[in-house]
Amino acid sequence: MAEAEAVTLTSEEYLSDFWPYFQRLQDVFWKLETYQSFREPDDSSWRAFDSGDWNQAIRLIDERREEIQEPVKQVHGFEMRRVRIVEKPFTPYIQWELYYIRHRAQAGEDIRVIDSDLLPAHGFTYRLPELVILDSMVMYEVLYTPDGTLTGARKIVDRALIESCRRDVESLFIVGRDLLPYLNEERAVLPPPLQQSGTPIA
Numbered sequence: 507m508a509e510a511e512a513v514t515l516t517s518e519e520y521l522s523d524f525w526p527y528f529q530r531l532q533d534v535f536w537k538l539e540t541y542q543s544f545r546e547p548d549d550s551s552w553r554a555f556d557s558g559d560w561n562q563a564i565r566l567i568d569e570r571r572e573e574i575q576e577p578v579k580q581v582h583g584f585e586m587r588r589v590r591i592v593e594k595p596f597t598p599y600i601q602w603e604l605y606y607i608r609h610r611a612q613a614g615e616d617i618r619v620i621d622s623d624l625l626p627a628h629g630f631t632y633r634l635p636e637l638v639i640l641d642s643m644v645m646y647e648v649l650y651t652p653d654g655t656l657t658g659a660r661k662i663v664d665r666a667l668i669e670s671c672r673r674d675v676e677s678l679f680i681v682g683r684d685l686l687p688y689l690n691e692e693r694a695v696l697p698p699p700l701q702q703s704g705t706p707i708a
Contacts, residue, residue, distance in 0.1 A: 510660075510662055510664060510667055511662070511664060512647070512660035512661055512662045513660070513661045514649075514658060514659075514660050514661075515646075515658045515659050515660070515661055516657070516658045517656045517657060517658045517659075519658065520646065520648070520658050520659040520661075523661060524638070524640075524646065527640045527643050527644050528640060530643065531583070531584040531640055531641055532583060532584055532641060533584055533585070533641045534584060534585045534586075534587055534639075534641065535581075535584060535585070535586045535587065535638075535639075535640060536587055536588075536589075536637070536638070536639040536640075536672060536675050536676075536679075537586075537587070537588040537589070537637070537638055537639075538588075538589050538591075538634065538635075538636065538637040538638075538639075538675045538678070539588065539589070539590045539591065539636060540591045540633070540634045540635065540636055541636060541650060541654060542592070542593050542597045542599065542600055543597050543598075543599040543600075543653075543654045544599060544603075544650065544654035544655075544656075545653055545654045545655045550566050551563045551564075551566035551567045551570070551602075551606065552602065554566060555598065555599075555602045555697075560697050560698055560699050561699055563602060563697065564605065564697055564699060564700070567605060567606050567609070571609050574606065574609040574610060574613075575609050575610065575612065575613035578610050578613040578614050578615045579613050579614070581614075584641075585616060586614070586615045586616065587615075587616045587617075587618075587679055588607070588610075588615060588616070588617045588618070589618050589619075589620065589675055589678045589679050589682055590603075590604070590607075590617060590618070590619045590620075590682075590685070591620055591621075591622050591625070591634065591678075592604075592619055592620070592621055592622065592695070593621075593622045593623075594621065594622075594623070595694075596694060596695045599654075600695065601695055601696060601697050601698070602697065604619070604685065604688075604689060604695055604696075605689070605696065605697055605700075605707075607685070608685060608686060608689060608707070608708065611684075611685045611686055612686070612708075616679075617684070617685040618678075618679050618682025618683060618684060618685065619682055619683050619684075619685055619688045620678055620681060620682040620683070624681070625678075628677060628678065628681060630674075630678075635647045635648075636648040636649075636650070637671060637675065638659075639668060639671065639672050639675065642665050642668050642669055642672070643663075643668075644661060644662070644663055644668070645661075645662045645663075645667070645668045645671060645672075646659040646660065646661055646662070647659060647660040647662065686708035687708070689707055689708060690706050690707065690708055
């Protein structure tokens with residue numbers, strides 16, 4: 507992947523470049539998430555979580571349920587699929603993010619979770635990149651600073667490489683676990699205030 511021919515975009519250029527392709531999607535939007543921590547300072551819930559106020563972080567997520575679900579509900583003509591790699595012990599960010607994106611799963615985004623220690627058994631012995639794949643049109647390797655701040659993306663249009671990476675992501679999707687059952691079965695991945703409640707949160 508590092509040697510693939512690509513155009514490096516800033517974060518602003520990445521977002522501007524992304525939307526025209528997204529509007530032309532006809533098959534599947536793929537997202538592979540591998541990093542265990544990100545910074546999202548524009549999100550009020552993330553800021554509460556980052557300050558250690560889990561109760562406020564959870565409340566703000568739940569209050570924004572319709573807002574979080576709206577982009578998924580507006581999708582027509584293609585599927586949205588996400589593979590989320592998680593490492594144990596779970597990072598606080600993973601606890602926050604999975605609770606957040608469960609609203610997207612409830613709205614129809616097909617989200618699967620796979621534990622990182624299972625990757626070698628499926629042929630992945632190297633660190634997987636963060637990828638966004640839009641049909642066979644374009645693929646972005648999304649780039650971050652070491653602390654998880656978005657810096658941009660590498661844009662790749664090589665159809666053969668895109669198809670190869672897409673097959674790899676799909677193979678992980680097939681063996682992954684559906685997000686909503688995962689949250690109830692792996693209680694340790696829930697935000698701390700919810701771990702011991704025993705109440706289904708899906």
